[in-house]
Amino acid sequence: MVITAPSVRPRNPRFSSGPCAKRPGWSLAALEGALVGRSHRAKEPKARLAAVIDRSKALLGMPAEWRLGIVPASDTGAVEMALWSLLGPRKVDAIAFESFGEAWVTDIAKQLRLEHRVLRAPYGQLPDLASVDWSRDVVFTWNGTTSGVRVPNGEWIAPDREGLAICDATSAAFAMPLPWDRLDVVTWSWQKVLGGEAAHGMLALSPRAVERLLSHTPAWPLPKIFRLTSGGKLSEGIFRGETINTPSMLCVEDALDGLAWAERIGGLPALIARTEANLAAVAVWVERTPNYAFLAADPATRSPTSICLSITAPWFVALPAERQADAAKRIASLLEKEGVALDAGGYRDAPPGLRLWGGATVETSDIEAALPWLDWAAETVGVAMIEAKAAE
Structure with missing residues (x-):
């Protein structure tokens, strides 16, 4: 089974939590x-x-x-x-x-x-x-x-x-x-x-x-x-x-x-507004996707810069704990291979998941373009793992 890939790609796929994306237009x-x-x-x-x-x-x-x-x-x-x-x-x-x-x-x-x-x-x-x-x-x-x-x-x-x-x-x-x-x-x-x-x-x-x-x-x-x-x-x-x-x-x-x-863009208030807009875009998507949730459940303590996501896809949750880390790495590797979300794997000591940097240098349009790819990657890896299991 092949999952159809999204048609829109982020212009800048750099979502590393450090070093982070350069400011828009940088060269x-x-x-x-x-x-x-x-x-x-x-x-x-x-x-x-x-x-x-x-x-x-x-x-x-x-x-x-x-x-x-x-x-x-x-x-x-x-x-x-x-x-x-x-x-x-x-x-x-x-x-x-x-x-x-x-x-x-x-x-x-x-x-x-x-x-x-x-x-x-x-x-x-x-x-x-x-x-x-x-x-x-x-x-x-x-x-x-x-x-x-x-x-x-x-x-x-x-x-x-x-x-x-x-x-x-x-x-x-x-x-x-x-x-x-x-x-x-x-x-x-x-x-x-x-x-x-x-x-x-x-x-x-x-x-x-x-x-x-x-x-x-x-x-x-x-x-x-x-x-x-x-x-x-x-x-x-x-x-x-x-x-x-x-x-x-x-x-x-x-x-x-x-x-x-x-x-130039308006100082600290503008930086904060850009950062919060990135978190808001992810929050809208999390509400409708079955594949991911915020690692930080409480919105009052949820970071708008280091946006950490748990994987909640049913096939992932059903995996033994020792296999979840590998599955999360496969999702992050697929995103990197497609060039749509670089360095998006969760931190090595954190629960298996993904992490997107949402700081002020990241454009909200790039966040919005990347999110459907996260769903695509979860579904693609899930199908591959289910088919491999069935073939054993």
Whole structure:
């Protein structure tokens, strides 16, 4: 039995959750002015690094008193710098509802060996946020890139908290409102919502976080790449474009191009609107397809960027659990072979399913064109597996 393929294809089939799709209309010509072959410490290159910082702060509506710096090793590096530099004076609550939250638990428990408590939830759900103890430092992801779940807002974060709110916002920044008055550390990377190139992270610190840096000396050695203070003072240059290590000026130019595009289309409100429109298109389709459902069942906590889908086709549900992962991979491989949804497989530790990036650089028309192909792939793989079973 042959399933008829859809007639319309996405113009851009790139739905990877990182690195993410480039902004509409992007080409290599956007990088022609890059200051390649120049020292990043020279006046003009340093000015461009500072421009990434200043324009990011402005686009996000970050308070003027916050510091923002470009740091190495993407969002992972930014989070690690925060954990190793700031934690220690207080007990820690670590919130884990997807793989990156679990990675920070590993740091806290096994590397830093701090007194801590873990608040966990399975993929697709959030733990009880009301049980967080704000006398402690709290480490959490705003949006679960691998689970399709986000915290609904910042109301659960105590305004009079004693501890620091340390937030990994890599797949939330520029796509969701962030309540700066409820946060103390915020991290992200260039390659997510604005579609920049990989390897560079952003570390934002509130005045409370800076105060912690200046008053607390970690009990463990800090490698040079993590050091945010020198001689008991904040290394202010990091927050003016004087990076700890050598950045790529090609990537810097690309980051500036993404910021300029965001400014042209209307800034943060436009970025959020584009992202929410992508989720809305998927939601309309999920209502009518028998083949898929959202991994995050609660609409209030459903991510509009990392849109994670469970496979609900009857033939798939009837499979033994050990065969479902293989079937999901076959669906993702078929989508890639057809060139209609690249990198759409679910995260390796998540329940078997698919994942579509819905951030602002993705056109809603491409999402809408891809969705019938997801149905086609599920039905095609299902028929093949049923026929193979019958032939045994």
